[in-house]
Amino acid sequence: MANDQKEPTLSENTSIKKNIPTLFEWVGDMATFEMLFGKFYEKVLKDDLLGDVFKNMSPEHVQHVSHFVAEVFGGEKLYTDLDKGSHSNMIGHHIGKMLTEEKRQRWVHLLLQTADEVGLKNDPEFRSAFVGYIEWGTRLAVINSQLTENPMATSEPMPKWGWGETGGPYLPNQN
16 A cells, blocks of 8 residues: 555444445346346347247246346345245256257347346446356356256255355356
8 A cells, every 4th residue: 555545444344344235225226127127028039049938938027037136136035035936946947948058148148238228237346246147147047957857955045146256166066
């Protein structure tokens, strides 16, 4: 540090960390997630590569995905409590879908495009966390879509995503 700058004290660091919002709080509210995923899935249904994958999605699909991502980002437990979902349920929706890398990349591209169009926060820190989660989640979706049985126990907790980095390398046997 430069001579004219002092190192923050432990109590200053603690108070700074306490004031950091969750990703959900930073996004704003549930309406923002619902708008994002509503507009996104409108695009997905019209997409020549992804349309067939999602053509039979339930009328509640957008709401469930909105609730799931919002909960993962630190929002209320709407997916768990209201939708009666779990991380295992979400994994289960991908089993046997035989998703490809091309489809995953298109899904990611359309979501990020939609995020820009709806004005989702675009500061580098948030977008880094958002893209990190989308990359992590879609890659797990592709892996699990190749399976015939759900590898995740129903008791596994919901993932939590924050401003930091992932917890190390992916080890499939420790899923």
